[in-house]
Amino acid sequence: MNESENNRTPIGSFGKFGLITHLTEKTVLRNSTTVSGIGDDSAIIDSGEGLTLVSTDLLLEGIHFNLVYTPLKHLGYKAVIRAISDIYAMNGTPGQVLIGLGISSRFSVEQIDDLYEGINLACTKYKVDLAGGDITSSLTGLTIGATGIGKAEKGSIVRRNSAKPNDLICVTGNFGASFMGLQVLERERKLFDKDKAFKPDLSGYEYIIERQLKPELPEDLFARLKDANILPSSMIDVSDGLASDLLHVCRLSGTGCRIYSSKIPIDSETCKASEEFNLDPLIPALNGGEDYEFLFTVPLENAEKIRSIPDVTLIGHMTTIDLGNYLVSEEETEIELKAQGWEKA
Amino acid sequence: MNESENNRTPIGSFGKFGLITHLTEKTVLRNSTTVSGIGDDSAIIDSGEGLTLVSTDLLLEGIHFNLVYTPLKHLGYKAVIRAISDIYAMNGTPGQVLIGLGISSRFSVEQIDDLYEGINLACTKYKVDLAGGDITSSLTGLTIGATGIGKAEKGSIVRRNSAKPNDLICVTGNFGASFMGLQVLERERKLFDKDKAFKPDLSGYEYIIERQLKPELPEDLFARLKDANILPSSMIDVSDGLASDLLHVCRLSGTGCRIYSSKIPIDSETCKASEEFNLDPLIPALNGGEDYEFLFTVPLENAEKIRSIPDVTLIGHMTTIDLGNYLVSEEETEIELKAQGWEKA
Numbered sequence: 001m002n003e004s005e006n007n008r009t010p011i012g013s014f015g016k017f018g019l020i021t022h023l024t025e026k027t028v029l030r031n032s033t034t035v036s037g038i039g040d041d042s043a044i045i046d047s048g049e050g051l052t053l054v055s056t057d058l059l060l061e062g063i064h065f066n067l068v069y070t071p072l073k074h075l076g077y078k079a080v081i082r083a084i085s086d087i088y089a090m091n092g093t094p095g096q097v098l099i100g101l102g103i104s105s106r107f108s109v110e111q112i113d114d115l116y117e118g119i120n121l122a123c124t125k126y127k128v129d130l131a132g133g134d135i136t137s138s139l140t141g142l143t144i145g146a147t148g149i150g151k152a153e154k155g156s157i158v159r160r161n162s163a164k165p166n167d168l169i170c171v172t173g174n175f176g177a178s179f180m181g182l183q184v185l186e187r188e189r190k191l192f193d194k195d196k197a198f199k200p201d202l203s204g205y206e207y208i209i210e211r212q213l214k215p216e217l218p219e220d221l222f223a224r225l226k227d228a229n230i231l232p233s234s235m236i237d238v239s240d241g242l243a244s245d246l247l248h249v250c251r252l253s254g255t256g257c258r259i260y261s262s263k264i265p266i267d268s269e270t271c272k273a274s275e276e277f278n279l280d281p282l283i284p285a286l287n288g289g290e291d292y293e294f295l296f297t298v299p300l301e302n303a304e305k306i307r308s309i310p311d312v313t314l315i316g317h318m319t320t321i322d323l324g325n326y327l328v329s330e331e332e333t334e335i336e337l338k339a340q341g342w343e344k345a
Numbered sequence: 346m347n348e349s350e351n352n353r354t355p356i357g358s359f360g361k362f363g364l365i366t367h368l369t370e371k372t373v374l375r376n377s378t379t380v381s382g383i384g385d386d387s388a389i390i391d392s393g394e395g396l397t398l399v400s401t402d403l404l405l406e407g408i409h410f411n412l413v414y415t416p417l418k419h420l421g422y423k424a425v426i427r428a429i430s431d432i433y434a435m436n437g438t439p440g441q442v443l444i445g446l447g448i449s450s451r452f453s454v455e456q457i458d459d460l461y462e463g464i465n466l467a468c469t470k471y472k473v474d475l476a477g478g479d480i481t482s483s484l485t486g487l488t489i490g491a492t493g494i495g496k497a498e499k500g501s502i503v504r505r506n507s508a509k510p511n512d513l514i515c516v517t518g519n520f521g522a523s524f525m526g527l528q529v530l531e532r533e534r535k536l537f538d539k540d541k542a543f544k545p546d547l548s549g550y551e552y553i554i555e556r557q558l559k560p561e562l563p564e565d566l567f568a569r570l571k572d573a574n575i576l577p578s579s580m581i582d583v584s585d586g587l588a589s590d591l592l593h594v595c596r597l598s599g600t601g602c603r604i605y606s607s608k609i610p611i612d613s614e615t616c617k618a619s620e621e622f623n624l625d626p627l628i629p630a631l632n633g634g635e636d637y638e639f640l641f642t643v644p645l646e647n648a649e650k651i652r653s654i655p656d657v658t659l660i661g662h663m664t665t666i667d668l669g670n671y672l673v674s675e676e677e678t679e680i681e682l683k684a685q686g687w688e689k690a
Contacts, residue, residue, distance in 0.1 A: 043476035049393030062484035131388035139407035145490035
């Protein structure tokens, strides 16, 4: 009855961020308690003494996970990680998660128990409370809505839009591992699909598969930055890919950037798997996504202090916007950074 | 790989509340800011001066809506209503919503614009801010995660678990309209499916169809209760059905109840449609669900005051738990209340 329509702009014609901008440009904020709405990792609510942060994510079967190789316990764990990552990314402290579940009848209670075991494990590890949610039936796959709640002191929030030219670009951990873990899992799944007697051999890929199936967050970072008296000038959690998320910070901050390919931290297992798939390891590192690492910027004068913090790597610096966004290769050629893949400048 | 399993308890063997209880019985609350977690309409977070309420719901295509007869604008509107209803039900004031969207490629940008138009309309009407969310692709249908955020003063929160024997059971509005609206829409859809030239005739059902497609909340209630100096002893939003939600309050409060069939408010259009479907109108009124009305209890001494509040009906009273949960018919027979349907006592 409302299926006919003359105007059809395909949904894919906007990128994710473009679509969000398009849909929300008419959004008006009315309530004085809404400190900040769309456009950052979490919404910021003024709750009187401090700030409350709330963030929500959807995890959909077939898009975010494939149950052929994703144990439900790990999936529950990851749902919590996803919810609280957005709270950490604002320099907040996560306190609660709410989990909404859409379950089809093909699931048993024991399977959902496994999912909750993972949820509870992650809650214990990251000291957050499972404080509510919703359970409903689903006609299709498993649907998970993961809402994270946290708090922050006024003045300590770190946004995406506040990096400055000359700020140093820092990242935690390493990149591309989760994406290459997924490629290995997918390769084995296809072989298994063709021949059910096939025994998947995942040895030698333990680290990258764990990064895909049961990621952890570098939560120590925040205490270390605080101890070193460093307040980042901007921050984002890297979930869409290092390049995409860095470009997002640049766009919102009105800066350009230079990052150095030789500086981007990549694990040896990621390199090994990339080689097998005939990929330059920089491709998964820049565009893979689901890294659950943090990218943040600090003023230049923090350079010495930052180098003393374990597990943090300086990969480049912000520039004025007119200098564009570039990856500098080991041969000193500059390649324009794009959200997906990149082209020679 | 993880599909084989020996123990399989069908998910349907627990009711919704039973499943939630089963899954969350091991949940431990660690953070002092978590005032209350699972088991109420919203999570309650201590935010210093006041309380922050957060609630989350999933709306899934094929379960919660059918796009053949649900305009996307109305669906967006309803998603906001759903999110904030849980905040009102705690006697809180909603301030923000976050909307997570899973969209398959069959949707156009114009369709999603319609959805957002409805979201924005409801935000304007109910004075809440769209403060964030998530957009992702979906392999199957449209998925909406609706998170509501609100605030409440300490001491003014109304829970589900605090009704007392002899408290009066009050409801807003009327019941069963949304369910009967859905039956009419489904009947016309089936005729349309058989014969595409068929023109659905929905005249005479405008009210019940609007209750299904574009529900409103009786938000005035809360100011009126406050003006009359009445603090309900318990409250819940009626989304699963009047019987199911009342029983839920009884279970959590440790009470029984008596409600009177002649007192249950039912609109004349609901009665007319019920007759056409050969249903006793009490069936949709008690078990239909999606009413977006509120059920609350007040101490007996508020009886006079409550009668002066427009659009509120007294339908019965709480009892001690040993007296059970009963519907008293016009012939004074007592019928045991069940979450779905009921049996003679």
